[in-house]
Amino acid sequence: MIFERSDAFIALPGGYGTLEEIMELVTWAQIGSHKKPCGLINVAGYFDGLLSFLDQAVSEGFLEPEHREMLLVSEDPEEMLERMAAYRVPEMEQWWRS
Template structure:
């Protein structure tokens, strides 16, 4: 695994644990010589993550749309900053550069990025691992929602486990190495195939 895209917030969050955990992940990525691909900001959880990778000798590629370059305060010390035209281009470029995806706590934008990657896995558009770093049990309500979707038959059981959930960066990354993607979603039943 050469690079991992991380989706996360440009805010610090309500507790120091979010920044501390982002820094732990950054250190782990650098130690494993995994390039960080992220949104390019120097603030919040995003900035702490990038700073930690750089402080430990790792490489960081930021991807940021032009209209956000000033608003989110682009990081000035990155290995590379790729400026794109839109949010759609940002996500596509991050997905292209990454061998896997990790989601840290963030707001609606972070969840939107996660759900797109999750859906792409279901549809077979990529076969890369996707993990939720469940810092401070932040994603517990989302995990419950997945359980509810499964119980109500809107999410097939085999797709519920697309997102690898761990609260420790080392354990999460270890699970990435043994990840096996689910079969591709289809609406054709066995009866229709015969």
């Protein structure tokens, strides 16, 4: 129910549950299940390690750059809201087999 009523998803620093939830939502966006923006508020660099991991996944071919860009990141909540308001889903071909 929360998913259906949400316009966007923002994660703040947290643990396994937080990471699981935001990554699941980004994955759903990646496969076209929704077109809602997903973002991380990177308080004091909390998510820097995760972002480095995602950038390495792009570098090594495990993640498309367009998919990496689907996860918005900002330290500033107001900037995040502005970026989410302007967000448009990237045009992508289906990359998985049905």
